[in-house]
Amino acid sequence: MKVMVMIKGTGADEDKIAPTAEMLAAMGEYNDKLVKAGIMLDGGGLRPSAQGKQVIFEGGTTSVVDGPFTESKEIIAGYWVWQVSSIEEAVEWVKQVPTDPKTGLREVLEIRPYYEEADFENLA
Amino acid sequence: MDARRTVEAVWRIHSGRLVASLTRLVNDVGLAEDFAQDAYLAALEQWPVSGIPDEPAGWLLTTARRRAIDMIRREGVRETKYALLGEEESSPATDQDLLSLVFVACHPVLSQESRAALTLRMVGGLSTDEIGRAFLVPSATIGQRISRAKRTLAEAEVPFALPDPDELPARLHAVLEVLYLIFTEGYAATSGDRWIRRDLAEQAMRLGRILAALMPAEPEVYGLVALMELQASRFATRTGRDGQPVLLEDQDRSRWDRTLIAHGLAALARARRLRKPLGPYTVQAAIAACHARAPRFADTDWSAILALYDALSQLAPSPVVGLNRTVAVLHVDGPQAALDALEELAGDPRLGRYHLFGAIRGDLLLRLGRRGEAAEELERAASLAPTRHERDLLMARAAAATD
Numbered sequence: 001m002k003v004m005v006m007i008k009g010t011g012a013d014e015d016k017i018a019p020t021a022e023m024l025a026a027m028g029e030y031n032d033k034l035v036k037a038g039i040m041l042d043g044g045g046l047r048p049s050a051q052g053k054q055v056i057f058e059g060g061t062t063s064v065v066d067g068p069f070t071e072s073k074e075i076i077a078g079y080w081v082w083q084v085s086s087i088e089e090a091v092e093w094v095k096q097v098p099t100d101p102k103t104g105l106r107e108v109l110e111i112r113p114y115y116e117e118a119d120f121e122n123l124a
Numbered sequence: 125m126d127a128r129r130t131v132e133a134v135w136r137i138h139s140g141r142l143v144a145s146l147t148r149l150v151n152d153v154g155l156a157e158d159f160a161q162d163a164y165l166a167a168l169e170q171w172p173v174s175g176i177p178d179e180p181a182g183w184l185l186t187t188a189r190r191r192a193i194d195m196i197r198r199e200g201v202r203e204t205k206y207a208l209l210g211e212e213e214s215s216p217a218t219d220q221d222l223l224s225l226v227f228v229a230c231h232p233v234l235s236q237e238s239r240a241a242l243t244l245r246m247v248g249g250l251s252t253d254e255i256g257r258a259f260l261v262p263s264a265t266i267g268q269r270i271s272r273a274k275r276t277l278a279e280a281e282v283p284f285a286l287p288d289p290d291e292l293p294a295r296l297h298a299v300l301e302v303l304y305l306i307f308t309e310g311y312a313a314t315s316g317d318r319w320i321r322r323d324l325a326e327q328a329m330r331l332g333r334i335l336a337a338l339m340p341a342e343p344e345v346y347g348l349v350a351l352m353e354l355q356a357s358r359f360a361t362r363t364g365r366d367g368q369p370v371l372l373e374d375q376d377r378s379r380w381d382r383t384l385i386a387h388g389l390a391a392l393a394r395a396r397r398l399r400k401p402l403g404p405y406t407v408q409a410a411i412a413a414c415h416a417r418a419p420r421f422a423d424t425d426w427s428a429i430l431a432l433y434d435a436l437s438q439l440a441p442s443p444v445v446g447l448n449r450t451v452a453v454l455h456v457d458g459p460q461a462a463l464d465a466l467e468e469l470a471g472d473p474r475l476g477r478y479h480l481f482g483a484i485r486g487d488l489l490l491r492l493g494r495r496g497e498a499a500e501e502l503e504r505a506a507s508l509a510p511t512r513h514e515r516d517l518l519m520a521r522a523a524a525a526t527d
Contacts, residue, residue, distance in 0.1 A: 002381075036337045038330035041383050085327075086132070088129045088132070089137060092176075117360040
């Protein structure tokens with residue numbers, strides 16, 4: 001099965017986490033492990049939301065909002081796409097993601113399976 | 125969360141390296157696998173109660189080693205051979221250990237089907253039940269196959285080591301063949317539970333990527349990974365709602381898996397960047413890439429495909445390659461040239477009973493307006509088709525030919 005793993009933080013914390021060389025090295029090592037395990041299909045890190053935009057559709061109108069999205073409870077900072085044998089396997093891999101407890105910030109890693117053909121088979 | 129599924133997941137992650145490091149210790153892959161299984165059973169019993177240990181791989185290795193020492197004490201023999209067990213600290217498997225395990229599991233003393241079963245079991249961490257379901261064989265049969273394979277390896281005294289450099293190309297080819305066999309068993313399934321067999325194809329891709337990471341200088345490994353991923357990207361579209369095959373031409377390309385295509389194309393690029401002669405898997409991947417890159421069927425670069433089939437006919441000549449080549453000839457030089465190319469293959473007895481030969485010949489005759497001959501050919505192909513769906517499809521085309 002294919003899953004997406006999203007690294008999420010809160011908008012208010014975004015500018016408190018500057019990627020350190022140490023963290024980048026740890027992440028590089030972790031990514032190597034994923035490659036060696038044969039599960040890694042894709043992945044990437046996203047720039048802070050200050051450089052992002054939101055396009056909002058509401059009540060028939062469309063508006064564009066510039067970042068940063070400091071009010072957002074959950075901002076995606078990065079993602080992976082893995083092919084794993086089960087969602088439990090993805091959980092075990094996610095548990096090994098390097099984190100830096102010194103920041104004292106809350107990070108959420110969310111695992112979401114992709115739709116597969118079987119999900120659409122019973123649609124009319 | 126389901127504790128058992130978590131233990132199974134941890135097992136899938138660590139079992140290959142566990143078996144590899146145990147084999148290094150006891151120098152017998154069969155024994156090593158038995159000890160690893162003992163540790164797995166212990167984990168299935170204990171972890172749901174005690175929780176997953178912080179270092180599951182270390183826990184499994186320590187437990188397996190303890191089982192090994194127990195058994196050796198009980199039997200009171202072979203002290204010298206296993207002296208290592210008492211002395212060394214548990215050390216995780218190196219990449220070389222894991223790679224050696226792959227080569228042992230795919231050793232030429234074993235039959236093709238034993239190699240596949242042993243690889244899935246020892247490197248992939250699949251259970252006998254899972255392998256049985258995937259191959260549509262009772263799990264007892266798989267169990268016997270695996271035991272017999274372990275015995276064969278022991279009797280032949282196959283060493284736990286990488287092949288010698290002069291042997292390497294042939295041995296690597298054997299490994300790739302096993303992975304592709306596992307893949308096609310899942311991908312090309314014409315019967316059985318589709319979802320289980322899809323897992324099998326995913327397992328083959330995963331093993332391929334593991335092998336690529338272990339042998340980053342071998343283009344054919346990347347080539348095979350690319351081939352499997354590019355083919356698998358079409359999984360959702362290659363059969364219709366009722367399981368009938370959908371031709372490449374008619375597939376909904378918007379439903380092809382873009383992530384697999386991107387990864388497959390990247391793997392193909394890596395194979396090419398190594399600047400070594402390309403092997404047959406890489407060339408087949410390059411053909412698959414031509415299809416993956418075409419937004420619509422009409423955009424397909426058939427000249428490139430024809431050139432690749434010419435190369436493939438040199439590297440790995442086979443009647444099926446020749447047959448597929450005629451399809452490329454059709455799109456480059458037209459139906460008459462394709463029919464001429466096909467007639468050159470007609471004498472091959474291996475194609476005589478192959479339904480796709482008749483299916484392609486019938487199609488070419490139809491394009492040339494020779495409708496009566498086309499119908500005859502398509503009916504003959506239908507009588508040779510291996511599945512009901514394909515038979516129905518060919519009969520319908522035969523009927524349409526004379527309308």
